[in-house]
Amino acid sequence: MNEAEILLSRLLRCDRALLYLDGHRKLGRRETLFLSGALKKRIEGVPLEYILGDAECMGLEFKVDADVFIPRPETELVIEEAFSCITSLRLQKKECVRIMDLGTGAGVIAIALARWLPQAQFFAVDISRRALARAQANARLYGLEDRINYIHSDLFASPALDGRTFDMIVSNPPYIRQCEIAHLAPEVRNQPFVALDGGLDGLDFYRRISADAPRFLKADGAVVVEVGSNQKDAVVEIFQAQGVFEVTKVIKDYSGIERVIVARARIGSACLDDKGRMK
DSSP states (O other), X not given: OOHHHHHHHHHHTOOHHHHHHTTTOOOOHHXXXXXXXHHHHHHTTOOHHHHHTEEEETTXXXXXXXXXXXXXXXXXXXXXXXXXXXHHHTGXXXXXXXXEEETOTTTHHHHHHHHHOTTEEEEEEESOHHHHHHHHHHHHHTTOTTTEEEEEOSTTOOGGGTTOOEEEEEEOOOOBOHHHHTTSOHHHHTSOGGGTBOOSSSOHHHHHHHHHGGGTEEEEEEEEEEOOTTOHHHHHHHHHTXXXXXXXXXXXXXXXXXXXXXXXXXXXXXXXXXXXXXX
8 A cells, every 4th residue: 555545544444445435535624634744744754654653564563653763674584584593593402592682672573583482582672761662562562571671771781681691682783874864765864863873884783793792692693683785795794703703694685685694603602701702
């Protein structure tokens, strides 16, 4: 459906076909005010998902607002690959699985994986307290509030993460170059700046994740990250330069762009010193 059909379907609480079957219906005052307000916001570049208050991913509905990044089709690729990877790593051994969703935002990745992996334990991390509150509210929608631990932290900085190890760290980090943010489409630019800003070259978070993740990964654990267009080679180099990771898989998105990278740890955190260096 196009955006007009989506708005009208939501407003009138009907499906697309009924919009045309009942095409002569007149809108009431409340409906007219909602529609005019929604159209004004769209003209101003407010994303449709913020106007409606929800977004869909993996067939699930998530409440979203201006405090969280809106899930995109590429997010589903990250979730699918994380599920496939964790299955091959641990579930076949029937072990307790621990997964970190780094930069959880609305909680989409953690919640979708938690529904597929009932024996797994999740830690959802975000620097924004407002985003964490939204993620927790979304978890409650699916009865998962007791399965996901929410941690306020700038990546791995929180003391609440000290001493913990994970089978997988999955992340859709900010990867837009600072100079490009002002030129993004309004629907993207009007999403949280902190969820877009990847530094001067868009790679800041990959450097930080690759440097610190080894201290938190179990032996043979994995990192799954989404990357931006034309960033694959640089991100692969960043991970492999640590001397700890081997990039084992690169997944293309629906447009043929190399979008998801899987990096496996050659060794576990016990083989690293407190600075993440190989002993």
